[in-house]
Amino acid sequence: MQFSTADMQFMRTAMELAERGQFTVAPNPLVGCVIVSADGRIIGQGWHTAFGQAHAEVEAYQSVSSADQPLLAESTWYVTLEPCNHVGQTPACAALIERIPPKRVVIGIRDSNPAVDGGGTERLRAAGIQVDVGCLEHELAWQNRRFLWNAETKRPWVVLKWAESRDGFMDGRPQQERKPGAGGFPITAETARPLTHTWRALEQGIVVGANTALVDTPQLGVRSIEAPSPRIVLLDPDGLINMEHALIQRNDDLIYVVGPTNSPAKKHSCHWEVKEGLDTLLERLYAEFNLSSLLIEGGATVLNDFLKHDAWNEIKCWRSPAATGGGLPAPSIPDHSLPLPHGIASSGQLGVDAWTNRLHSRHASD
Ligand SMILES: [Zn+2]
Incomplete structure (x- = not known):
């Protein structure tokens, strides 16, 4: 999958947001999320701030103003890590996105956590959302190197x-x-x-x-x-x-x-x-x-x-x-x-x- 320059720019913004959790999210992953309207404006953004706190997708969704809410149906979401599909300390983010649903979701890297692995992506696709995986994947794999290594070993x-x-x-x-x-x-x-x-x-x-x-x-x-x-x-x-x-x-x-x-x-x-x-x-x-x-x-x-x-x-x-x-x-x-x-x-x-x-x-x- 070839990603556009705009895709990579929005994903980079999401990656920079994710980095703000660098001292506080472990052992959870660093995650950032940017919601972009059909005309290319960022209408929502959020990141996972600390272990046990709300996920980036929820933070981003809650940051959308009521005036911009009608734009969500045509929006694209950029999420650095595959949205979770399991209910952990917080409800599943895939369920939140599925309820909206936006036009497209761009994902940086898959979540290798066995409870998620691929499940979030499949769920969003089943809801008719276009899902593209792998935008800035090498940089994002580096950002979440600890989390990915933990899941693997x-x-x-x-x-x-x-x-x-x-x-x-x-x-x-x-x-x-x-x-x-x-x-x-x-x-x-x-x-x-x-x-x-x-x-x-x-x-x-x-x-x-x-x-x-x-x-x-x-x-x-x-x-x-x-x-x-x-x-x-x-x-x-x-x-x-x-x-x-x-x-x-x-x-x-x-x-x-x-x-x-x-x-x-x-x-x-x-x-x-x-x-x-x-x-x-x-x-x-x-x-x-x-x-x-x-x-x-x-x-x-x-x-x-x-x-x-x-x-x-x-x-x-x-x-x-x-x-x-x-x-x-x-x-x-x-x-x-x-x-x-x-x-x-x-x-x-x-x-x-x-x-x-x-x-x-x-x-x-x-
Ligand atoms: Zn989540």
Whole structure:
């Protein structure tokens, strides 16, 4: 199906609306909707604002003024994701559209959720509406990469993140200085912080290993931007951490991953042993804690484990212009990684620091 320039422009508007939910909709998908009259005017628009809230189609429908209501019968709807056909926390959007019904519905990507998959489209077609699927599909698949991956694998989308010096070190101190309580070793400048915090806020959980927790005592917050903080997932299967540690004290947002030797009575603990493998850990974090995505913050051992087991989807990496001349080597970006899909920046600069964003080659789209 070839889409017109106007189709793509309206779908792009819907995609930009969807993006407004980026910190609040997970584990739901990002969805935007634009309603266009027969003479090409936007008469309604909406987006899914937060998990449990109204769907984009309902928001868009409710935004149509009473003066424009008569135009709905000849309208075209642009929806980034196939309208739902199941009654979940809200009534089915396909039923809402079917009742109107508009002349045409343009859909970005199909919903691979088994309760929907194709059903919304069939229902609209059965109501006599022209339905065209696939407008801006590569960009929209990227926008909803976490949701699509969750539906396919029942695991969180995994983003590896680190910062390295120009000569490839994550921490410039010699090993004997990287001891408990030593504190963090900043690689990037202050100017990088808002983007680092955005990277955190985009995912539902931040994973940190016991050694990094002991040495750096990281805050892992998002304070330089307006967004809710993700959960902290602290990996301590060997029981290295003392119950007085600052991260352990954060009872509510902490998911404490414990092994056979430590089973503290924490509100949110997840039992996992290293020998069970990372796939099992990921399955548990998705099934038991509903985490649709994870940002792996470190340290080097944890990052290298995820790389070794190929248990990642995306990499975000800072590189500073300064050299440390030694220290803890940073991981390497694997060869089987790709730039992001067409139209989405894979690298940039913020202040003095440069960033790179890569995608696992299994997600190659075209
Ligand atoms: Zn819906």
